[in-house]
Amino acid sequence: MLIAVLIALSNGLCIGVSRGVNGHLGRREGPLRASLWNHVVGFVFLSAPIALQGAGAFHVGPAPWFAWIGGVLGVAFVALNSHVVVRLGASRTAGLVVGAQMLTGVVISNLGAAIDGCTLVRLAGAALIVAGIWLANNPGVLARLHPALAAQAGEPK
Amino acid sequence: MPKAQTSETILALLAGVVLASMIALNSRLAHFSSPTFAAWAAHGIGALAALVAVLVWRRAKIAAAPAAPNGGRWPRWIYLGGVPGALTVLLAAITVNGPLGFSGTLALMLAGQMLFGVAADRFGWLGLERRAPTAAGLLGLGLVLAGSLVIIAAAA
Numbered sequence: 634m635l636i637a638v639l640i641a642l643s644n645g646l647c648i649g650v651s652r653g654v655n656g657h658l659g660r661r662e663g664p665l666r667a668s669l670w671n672h673v674v675g676f677v678f679l680s681a682p683i684a685l686q687g688a689g690a691f692h693v694g695p696a697p698w699f700a701w702i703g704g705v706l707g708v709a710f711v712a713l714n715s716h717v718v719v720r721l722g723a724s725r726t727a728g729l730v731v732g733a734q735m736l737t738g739v740v741i742s743n744l745g746a747a748i749d750g751c752t753l754v755r756l757a758g759a760a761l762i763v764a765g766i767w768l769a770n771n772p773g774v775l776a777r778l779h780p781a782l783a784a785q786a787g788e789p790k
Numbered sequence: 791m792p793k794a795q796t797s798e799t800i801l802a803l804l805a806g807v808v809l810a811s812m813i814a815l816n817s818r819l820a821h822f823s824s825p826t827f828a829a830w831a832a833h834g835i836g837a838l839a840a841l842v843a844v845l846v847w848r849r850a851k852i853a854a855a856p857a858a859p860n861g862g863r864w865p866r867w868i869y870l871g872g873v874p875g876a877l878t879v880l881l882a883a884i885t886v887n888g889p890l891g892f893s894g895t896l897a898l899m900l901a902g903q904m905l906f907g908v909a910a911d912r913f914g915w916l917g918l919e920r921r922a923p924t925a926a927g928l929l930g931l932g933l934v935l936a937g938s939l940v941i942i943a944a945a946a
Contacts, residue, residue: 637888641895644881645902647874653916654871660917661864665847667871669840674872676833682880683830690830694822703815703828704836706808708843711875713805720798722921724907724931729799731900732934733806734813735941741814742945754944761937769930770799776926 652714653723659715668711672704728769732762825886829879833872868917893942900938904931 651671659667683690718726739755746752768774812832820828885895908931914920 634889637885637890637894638898640881641885641890641898642902642905644878644885644895645899645904646906647878647881648899648903649906649910650916651871651873651875651878653910653918654868654874657917658868658871661868665840665844669837669844670869671872671875672833672837672840674870675876676830676837676872678873678876679826679830679833679879682826686824686826690824690827692823693819693827696819696822700815700818700822701831701835703812703819704832704834705839706812706815707832707836708840710805710808710812711871712840712843713801713808717798717802717805719918721795721802722907723910723915723918724904724921724923724927726802727903727907728927728931728934729802730806730809731903731938733803734810735806735900735934735938737807737810739941741810751944755941758937758940758944761940762934763937765930765933765935765937766803767930768933769927772924772926774926775929 649723649727652718652726655711655715656718659712660719664712664715665708667715668708671711672708725769729766732766735759735762825879825883829876833876865917893945897939897942901935904935907931 655667655671658670662670714726714730717729721729736759739759743752743755816828816832819831823831882895882899885898886892890898908923908928910916910918911921912923
């Protein structure tokens with residue numbers, strides 16, 4: 634269990650590293666070229682486990698056509714991250730991306746579903762996320778609530 | 791918030807929307823094949839799409855002025871961002887099918903991502919500008935994490 638926890642945590646680390654490295658490359662090549670490099674290198678890297686699995690790896694069931702276009706969205710995802718992370722910093726970027734991802738997840742998982750207790754809990758979680766994003770982007774609020782924090786709330790309003 | 795950062799904030803939020811949709815689509819493909827194949831195919835199709843995008847917008851100016859941080863030399867590792875990106879898929883495939891399940895994996899991935907973000911800013915890792923964590927920033931990050939955990943717990 635501990636090993637699984639460490640693997641999952643380092644997976645988050647991989648996302649952060651990938652974002653930072655691509656951001657650095659984006660500064661030199663532009664975000665779109667950084668996204669191209671990311672996908673080519675990732676494709677080559679993933680070809681190793683695919684080759685190890687042999688012909689069975691290519692067995693694909695009747696997937697709908699739209700299941701194949703996730704990679705196109707990936708291009709936009711990496712380009713957006715590369716552009717943003719060098720401007721907002723790694724922690725703010727992580728907070729914004731994670732927040733919007735979870736909010737979108739709530740919308741997707743409630744599409745066409747009946748509203749039940751679970752929906753209300755999810756909405757409460759969503760409210761926390763919105764409050765967090767708002768607070769991180771309006772540090773002056775905290776300073777006004779508690780003057781002692783003013784010195785720490787680095788950015789000017 | 792400085793005005794110049796408003797558009798970046800919107801773009802970062804858009805990245806989160808794109809990410810959630812992308813995960814939904816990729817898992818659909820993984821359902822009909824395997825997580826590794828889905829990730830491999832997504833990277834291959836993504837590489838082609840990125841190539842088209844680069845060719846279409848090849849005249850577009852690079853937004854940020856190219857500035858090598860250490861005496862004009864760019865390190866070689868800047869081209870290897872795709873490796874940890876691809877590793878994400880493989881590691882997730884391991885832990886989702888283990889005792890943590892999907893919800894546990896997602897929660898720990900979010901936590902790891904945010905912890906790394908704070909550390910990378912604090913110490914200026916990966917060529918990022920050094921930024922000391924602010925009280926509002928940390929509290930905001932804590933609220934986003936708490937809200938995410940509530941949503942994940944509701945799904946479990």
